[in-house]
Amino acid sequence: MRIRSAFLLALAVPLRLLAQEPTGNGAQATAPEWSVSVGAMAFAFPSYPGSDEYRVVPFPLVDARFRDRVYLGPSSTGIGFALGAYPIQSSRWRIAVELGGQDSRPADRADALAGMEDRDLVATAGVSLSYRSGPFEGIVAVSQGLNDGAGLIQTTRVVYYRPVGKVILGAAAGAALANGKQMRREFGITDAEAARRQALADAGDGRLEPGDAQPYSPDGGLRHLGLGASLIYPFASRWSLVGLAGMEWLADEAANSPLVRQREQFAGGVGVGYRF
Numbered sequence: 001m002r003i004r005s006a007f008l009l010a011l012a013v014p015l016r017l018l019a020q021e022p023t024g025n026g027a028q029a030t031a032p033e034w035s036v037s038v039g040a041m042a043f044a045f046p047s048y049p050g051s052d053e054y055r056v057v058p059f060p061l062v063d064a065r066f067r068d069r070v071y072l073g074p075s076s077t078g079i080g081f082a083l084g085a086y087p088i089q090s091s092r093w094r095i096a097v098e099l100g101g102q103d104s105r106p107a108d109r110a111d112a113l114a115g116m117e118d119r120d121l122v123a124t125a126g127v128s129l130s131y132r133s134g135p136f137e138g139i140v141a142v143s144q145g146l147n148d149g150a151g152l153i154q155t156t157r158v159v160y161y162r163p164v165g166k167v168i169l170g171a172a173a174g175a176a177l178a179n180g181k182q183m184r185r186e187f188g189i190t191d192a193e194a195a196r197r198q199a200l201a202d203a204g205d206g207r208l209e210p211g212d213a214q215p216y217s218p219d220g221g222l223r224h225l226g227l228g229a230s231l232i233y234p235f236a237s238r239w240s241l242v243g244l245a246g247m248e249w250l251a252d253e254a255a256n257s258p259l260v261r262q263r264e265q266f267a268g269g270v271g272v273g274y275r276f
Helices: 012-018 180-187 191-202
Strands: 034-046 054-066 070-074 081-089 093-102 122-133 136-145 152-164 167-178 221-234 239-250 264-275
Touching: 034 239, 054 264, 081 122, 152 180, 167 180, 180 221
Parallel strands: none
Antiparallel strands: 034 054, 034 264, 054 070, 070 081, 081 093, 093 122, 122 136, 136 152, 152 167, 167 221, 221 239, 239 264
C-alpha cells in the first residue's frame, strides 16, 4: 500500500523512537542488535490522489532495525514503506538506499476514475539524505518507479519530534516534485481514456461530470505541499497508542486534472503499537 508523504512524514521518526529501548534518566544504553516495533492502525485516506471519496483500511505499523544499519518500515523518502540500509551515517548525517512500493489504482476504486486504465502495483528504488539537529530532522529524497510507466518523485521534509512527559509528539512539513511521467500516470488522461469517458458520459453515466472526458497531459513540477502530525503515548511497558493526521494541498498542475475532485487531501488514523 502506498500512503503519500504528508500522511506518514510525521510518523517515521516517532516509530523509529518507539522501536528503541528507553535509556531512562539520561543513562547511556548499549544499542541492541535488533530493535523492533509492530502494531496496527485504522487509517482513513483518499481513494486516490485528488479524490473526494475516502477509504478506511487496516494499516500495519512496522519498524524493524538491525544494528541501526538495515531497516524495514516507513520509507526514508516519505512514500509508503520500504526495505533499506544506511551505507553512510554519522551522529547527524545519514544516507539511505532502499526498495519500496506504490499502491495500485484500479479504475473501480472511485466514480471519477470511470473509463480510466488500471494502474498496477509499482516497485520503487529510493535514496535519501537526512540531517538531524536536536529535535529537528531535514530529509531530501528521491523515489524512482521501476515499472508500469511510473516516474520520479522528489521530496523535501522537515520533521520535529519532542518527548513531552511520556508522550512523543511529532510534526512535519514538506513538499514533493514529480517529473512529467509520474504526473501523467497519477493525474493524466490519455486520448483513449478520454474517448471511453466521453462514451460513458454520452450514455448518461452519472459518475462523470461535465468536462471529465477531456484529455489531460500535465507537465512535471510541484506536485503537492503537506503537513503532518503524530502522537505516541506509551500506556504500558511495551504498548503504546498511536495517532496520526495529515493534509496535502495539490499544486495547480495536479489540481487542474479532470480526475481531481478535491484539491485538499486529508487523512488520519489511530492504532496501537508494541515494542519487542
